[in-house]
Amino acid sequence: MLRTWQDVTEKWRLAAEPGLDDAGGHAAHARAALLAGDVGEAEREFQRAAELRVHAHDEVGLGDVLLARGRWKAALRRYQRAARVAPQDPLAVLGRSQALVVGGEAKTAAGELEERFAGTADPVLRYYLASTWCSVADQARTRTGEDVLVFTSAEQVAVCERAARRIIDLNVADAELRRGAQRLMAEVASARRWRWEPEGIAVSLAVLAASLGFLLVAMGGLAGNVGLVAVGVLAGGALLALIVLRFRRQNWRVLADQRARTRRG
Numbered sequence: 594m595l596r597t598w599q600d601v602t603e604k605w606r607l608a609a610e611p612g613l614d615d616a617g618g619h620a621a622h623a624r625a626a627l628l629a630g631d632v633g634e635a636e637r638e639f640q641r642a643a644e645l646r647v648h649a650h651d652e653v654g655l656g657d658v659l660l661a662r663g664r665w666k667a668a669l670r671r672y673q674r675a676a677r678v679a680p681q682d683p684l685a686v687l688g689r690s691q692a693l694v695v696g697g698e699a700k701t702a703a704g705e706l707e708e709r710f711a712g713t714a715d716p717v718l719r720y721y722l723a724s725t726w727c728s729v730a731d732q733a734r735t736r737t738g739e740d741v742l743v744f745t746s747a748e749q750v751a752v753c754e755r756a757a758r759r760i761i762d763l764n765v766a767d768a769e770l771r772r773g774a775q776r777l778m779a780e781v782a783s784a785r786r787w788r789w790e791p792e793g794i795a796v797s798l799a800v801l802a803a804s805l806g807f808l809l810v811a812m813g814g815l816a817g818n819v820g821l822v823a824v825g826v827l828a829g830g831a832l833l834a835l836i837v838l839r840f841r842r843q844n845w846r847v848l849a850d851q852r853a854r855t856r857r858g
Contacts, residue, residue, distance in 0.1 A: 600724055601657050602628050604687040606717050608650055616645035623654050632661045649679035653688045660688075665695040683710075687721050699728035700752075716766060723763045723770045730756040730777055737852070744784045744845040745852075754781045784845035 605624060611617035623638030639654040656671030672688035679685060686709055690702035703725045710718045733752040734742040744750050760774035812818075 598630060598661075600691060600721075601660060603717060603720060604653075604684050607683050607687075607715075611642075611650075614645075616642045616648070619645070620648070620651060620654075623651075627654060627657055632658045647678060649675040649682045649685055652678065653682075653684045656688050656692070660691060660695060663695075665692045668692045669696070683718065687718075690721065690725055694725060694728045697732060699725060699732045703729050703756075719763045720765050720767060720770075723760045723765045723767065723774075726756040726759045726763075727770060727773060743848065743852070744780075745849045747843075747845075750781055750784050750845055753777055757781065784843065786844045788842060788844055788847060 605628065608624070611620035611624070619638045619642035623635045623642060626632075626634035626638060635654060636658040639651050639658070642648065643651040643655070652671045652675035656668040656675065659665075659668035659671060669689060669692035672685055672692055675682065675685035675688065686705070690706050693699065693702035693705075703722070706722050706725055710722060713719060730753045731742060733749050733756070735745040735749070736742055744753070757774045757777040760770055761778070765771065
């Protein structure tokens with residue numbers, strides 16, 4: 594979903610002021626109403642402007658009205674009409690990306706924005722890139738019944754790391770986006786932290802494996818049996834490797850397993 598009303602309206606900073614003719618007057622009133630959050634007035638004025646001219650921004654404005662009302666599919670059609678009128682207009686591209694985000698396709702939206710604007714220095718376009726990557730991270734994770742976003746796969750962790758790094762790299766003026774990216778990086782680091790599970794059993798088995806290996810090495814050394822020494826080294830190493838494979842887990846996996854057991858219980 595969109596984070597704020599700013600996600601809908603910020604792109605209008607890229608648009609030139611409408612002309613002074615009748616259509617331009619309606620467009621100017623519509624734009625002012627949209628920025629003020631008066632979607633009803635914005636819709637009426639954009640419709641009046643559209644009756645007098647063919648302009649991509651009228652379609653974008655009507656798309657914004659529909660998006661504000663939660664009708665993202667209808668909004669997407671408006672943005673696509675705008676793109677047919679003016680294929681290179683950034684407002685049409687940004688509008689489409691917002692509709693995709695609301696429709697749960699933030700990853701697709703981010704890919705399209707990166708293809709068009711990856712190297713831009715424009716602060717508005719960089720804001721939309723960062724905001725869309727924030728939505729990618731939100732949609733990548735699993736939402737619990739308590740409305741908490743959690744990791745349940747290694748792919749989710751990887752996607753969120755990429756999103757956080759990209760937001761940090763964009764270095765936008767929006768402090769909330771920057772702080773959110775830093776928090777997300779901390780969550781990724783925590784999710785990838787290794788731990789023993791169950792810890793008590795794993796540690797006990799590791800001690801026993803090491804002890805067995807040392808015992809065989811010691812016995813071989815005292816007996817002058819090189820073969821027994823080699824067996825002790827190999828056996829101890831192999832057992833420790835098996836224990837690591839069986840009981841060493843990344844934090845995200847342990848927590849995901851715990852939540853799954855809780856649901857089953």
